[in-house]
Amino acid sequence: MPELPEVQALAERMAAACAGRVLERVDVLSIPALKTFDPPVQALTGRAVDAVTRHGKFLDLATDGGPHLVVHLARAGWVHPRASFPAKPPSRRGPLALRLVLDDGSGFDLTEQGTTKRLAAYVVTEPGQVPGIARLGVDALAATPEQLAALAAGARQRLKTFLTDQSVLAGIGNAYSDEILHVARLSPYALAASLDAGRLARLHAAIGRELGGALEQLRAVPIEGLKSEKKADLAVHGRAGEPCPVCGDTVRSVNFADSSLQYCPTCQTGGRVLADRRLSRLLK
Incomplete structure (x- = not known):
């Protein structure tokens, strides 16, 4: 499972890649991974990425004036940077859980290997609304x-x-x-x-x-x-x-x-x- 050093390093790399970029869309390929419905995931699209930070082992992508996308990678989740994406929409089969596409065509794939799926994504107005973050010491x-x-x-x-x-x-x-x-x-x-x-x-x-x-x-x-x-x-x-x-x-x-x-x-x-x-x- 990614722990503090890996999650912090991921946050810093994502923040650098997202600097000055707008989140063009978020594709949810694993419906069980998305744990919230209000705000809807579409509320993230078209917003500038304000910061990518860490809370414990949670990643927090904050948009300018909008909601946060908070992700817990669990035991087998990971983040893969992409310079570009295929034109064909991704299938819901396989390890891909979420796809984050930026306005320059680059972005990130969030994947989870194995049959037990625990990767969790939350769209919230404040990070503290995520139960796991609210409980952090x-x-x-x-x-x-x-x-x-x-x-x-x-x-x-x-x-x-x-x-x-x-x-x-x-x-x-x-x-x-x-x-x-x-x-x-x-x-x-x-x-x-x-x-x-x-x-x-x-x-x-x-x-x-x-x-x-x-x-x-x-x-x-x-x-x-x-x-x-x-x-x-x-x-x-x-x-x-x-x-x-x-x-x-x-x-x-x-x-x-x-x-x-x-x-x-x-x-x-x-x-x-x-x-x-x-x-x-x-x-x-």
Whole structure:
């Protein structure tokens, strides 16, 4: 799933491509992807693109004096820039969900691979009208040490859940939470409220390092290469069975019904291995 660094990089690329352009039309090729009906999607057409920004993991295309097109790419969605489009209208079959055409003939295709379709698009007068945005917590990249400490103190969650809860910290997903915890040398099962000042400081520094560093690197990568660049730079996420790049121990995995986490026992859990089942506990 695209997380804060990828979505921010996408927003910046889209903003540059849309500068001074008018949104000529929006083709909705996947009807279930459009979650709103008022304003209608046609209210976007003929309006200048004012800005493309990010809220957590949501993209927000704002039109001048008009509605916003807000998109959540979900797990398998992506944005593809196009210099031009075929003359023939696109079919509703296949991965294409939305097509955004600008007045110079360029634009973007929004696609979603796989059979489970979760990409969501909203046409709203204000971004806060999107339920997912209304629930967002502090932007993860902007959170101060004091804000992080206050959030952790009031959380009855394990760190993995704490970091990925969008109502607490907006923008972190499964991959970067694994990387952040590895850099901070913290167990994914440690309770957020139990962190002392030293561990909180390590966690805050790791969030800034992982998200900020990834964003700076992705800014130099073409849109179509953002996904592969992210995967290439991950130390533990998706690396189960491989050696930890820090200590050489084997990266382990805990698998759940529809997700998994990866960690290094030596770096994060004092050498102890986490049981590979839901609601697992540290093995003695």
